[in-house]
Amino acid sequence: MTGAEVANALFVATIVVYAAAMFSYAVEYAFDKRAPKRAKALVASGGGGGIDADADASDEAPTEAPISPAAARGAGRLGLVLTFLGTAALLASIVVRVVYTGRWPWGNMFEYTVGVALAGMTTWLILVTRGSVPRRLGLFATFAVTMVLGTSVRVYTEAGPLVPALDSYWIIIHVTAAICASGILLIGCVFAILHLLKRAHDRRVSDGKPVRFPVNIAERLPDATALERLTFKIHVFAFPLLTFGIIAGSVWAHLAWGRYWNWDPKEVWAFIAWVVYAAYLHARVSGRSAKANAPWIAILGYAVMLFNLTAVNLVFGGLHSYAGV
Numbered sequence: 001m002t003g004a005e006v007a008n009a010l011f012v013a014t015i016v017v018y019a020a021a022m023f024s025y026a027v028e029y030a031f032d033k034r035a036p037k038r039a040k041a042l043v044a045s046g047g048g049g050g051i052d053a054d055a056d057a058s059d060e061a062p063t064e065a066p067i068s069p070a071a072a073r074g075a076g077r078l079g080l081v082l083t084f085l086g087t088a089a090l091l092a093s094i095v096v097r098v099v100y101t102g103r104w105p106w107g108n109m110f111e112y113t114v115g116v117a118l119a120g121m122t123t124w125l126i127l128v129t130r131g132s133v134p135r136r137l138g139l140f141a142t143f144a145v146t147m148v149l150g151t152s153v154r155v156y157t158e159a160g161p162l163v164p165a166l167d168s169y170w171i172i173i174h175v176t177a178a179i180c181a182s183g184i185l186l187i188g189c190v191f192a193i194l195h196l197l198k199r200a201h202d203r204r205v206s207d208g209k210p211v212r213f214p215v216n217i218a219e220r221l222p223d224a225t226a227l228e229r230l231t232f233k234i235h236v237f238a239f240p241l242l243t244f245g246i247i248a249g250s251v252w253a254h255l256a257w258g259r260y261w262n263w264d265p266k267e268v269w270a271f272i273a274w275v276v277y278a279a280y281l282h283a284r285v286s287g288r289s290a291k292a293n294a295p296w297i298a299i300l301g302y303a304v305m306l307f308n309l310t311a312v313n314l315v316f317g318g319l320h321s322y323a324g325v
Helices: 002-030 069-101 107-129 135-155 169-204 217-220 224-256 265-284 288-309 319-323
Strands: none
Touching: 002 069, 002 135, 069 107, 069 135, 107 135, 107 169, 107 288, 135 169, 169 217, 169 224, 169 288, 224 265, 224 288, 265 288
16 A cells, blocks of 8 residues: 555544544433533633533433443443544544655645644543543534544545645644644534533523424533633634734745735635634623623634635635645
């Protein structure tokens, strides 16, 4: 097998392993009765700062379940092991691609998307190993990352040398910063969505209204306040990375094209995303009304990021079109 074939095999193995991990997390999420119907959670004080994975324990036992709570927790532990294995396989795929091509691995849309998936899953693993989130929420993290990887197949590009315009050390600085920010913000978007689901679930329960799909998914989620605080902390961490990535891109543009800003579609939409995330952070620290709407702004921010990654790359022409897909 060539290096490219090995990298592709590892990539496919990653998707399969992540899918298996997602199923294992789903078993724990559904059948571990320590996850209560009205989940309790807290944000730990001090350095960890997150959702206490053990604070939502409950002794409620099901009347009858096909899988025991102990078996469900075992499935969750298996899911975490599989997540580590899948992430190692994804990293190995990138490293093999680097060795085979002899260049930094962010030369096209496929490689960029794979990098975002790696950054996102690494973010999740850091959160769960620190005890900042309950392990069972890996169901949603692995779903998001697996969807990203699955989508990247549509823009697969054979491993090869960089085009001359990208053959610069600035690709390491600018694109790596953008990838890390995008991956972290992916997980932040997941938690923003979960927060909104939990908030809607709690409101319907308190009003005595029936809870239907998809809101009923939130039955076993931690407390809405804790989810919102974690969402905010993730975005606070990612925003400087996003800012640095845009600034580094401007410096590279000056060196490559003689101008810091060229009103290229990629630049414009990256700036729009930055403005949306700045608006989210502002709304989050503003009054109660603005804070309540802040998660929607965070989701809008990632929607803009996805638009910039997909539509701008595939539809609009511009100075960045040399990267192809």
